[in-house]
Amino acid sequence: MDTKIKLLKEFYSSMDMSQMKIECHDYDWNLVKTFEKLSTIDYIESGEQRHAYRVSNVSLFGCDLLLEKHIEGAGNVCCYFDTMANNVLCFNLDVNTGTDTVSFEMQSTVIILRDYLRSLGMEPLIIQTGKGFHCWLRFSEPIPNRELDNFMLMAKVMTRITMKSINVDHNKVNFCRYPDNNETQSFSLRLAGSRHIRTKEFCSIIHGNGTDLLVLAEEHFWQCLADHMERHTISIEHFREQVQRQHSLINDMPSDNHSQ
């Protein structure tokens, strides 16, 4: 368990884990008192099936305990991106329709995005989460949010251009970028390595090439996470080179594509 907690802390090292949002099905005043021993409760979101506890001043002991519960599947820990710079970014692909299955449009989006990032020499860590995906990139050091946001916007534009060219309806996929430059303290994102609180399914790593979206077995998750950090962490120099290259590419495109 200690190794898994250490891996999570390392992957998300730029996130301030003294504040979190914990999502779970449990709700009672004993649980609230437990949270109060580990942290300060900012507010509680009381839903009919799920409850969320926004906490700050989380102690070191509290952080480890909550991450342990996250890994065990007792709840989901969601963390907040740093307000200035981060060493991870995430494309949060979520569905706009009311279905329970991963849609064709969603599959197409994640494949196109994956292939685009790979063309830049950036291998994303793709996690299936509910009806959508989290596509993470990890960097060797924190990068200012403004640069991350510009990059993610470009990636979104390029993905949508490709979707349009093959007649895939991009309106059916919510394409959110984290960190959101204006909302780092409002919106948190679920960490990898747990069961989805709503579907109760383990949020597995997706791998494969071409049109393959292969689900990695749960027991291989942690080794794959460790391998990804070792082999696919992106240097800041490479990131900035690719951003420059992409700017030139977009500027050379026909103008009707710019309106994306």
Place this chain on the structure above:
Amino acid sequence: MEKFVAIDIDNTLNDFDETLKTIELAYKPVYDTITNDDTKNSSNELRSLNELLHEKCYEQSKAKHGAVEFMHWLRDQGYTIVIMTYRDLRHYSAVTRQWLSDNNIPYDYLFRATNKPVSCRQWGIPILIDDDHYNILSVVNTGTQLYYPILPHTEKFIADALADGATHIVNDLAKGFNTFDEVKAWIQK
């Protein structure tokens, strides 16, 4: 044994609707294009305007007469006070806590709940003080004691419901009040 009470902010502790009428905003040409027909509005502009108006109301609204004294009375009576609001606390928790602090309003927890009678039942909170007239229908199912401020929208809702034959909404679980002193008297009984 711990005693709990849940209380709403907007139009219950504060004068949100009255403040809304007085909010001044810097003019933007795009506001001229906003209509009552949501399908014609650009959703981003409407959302931004809506958020801006709400945030200004949250900051500028005044505590209602007797509200602060009532909250201190609850504290002195040993109640655990839950502020229960519809506000999106992901965006508005800081401005909410600031307002409560500026107005010297004591509380123990800040909750966001979309179905307050159900949340009260889940959390074992027997008393809810809230202006939302839909609660008047729900508390019959949850057994929560509701005290609601008598406002134009609650009076109209009750009158319409009675005219439709929904006489069950007149019951001891939902009581309208004009002053917080009335609520004190009921709670003390």
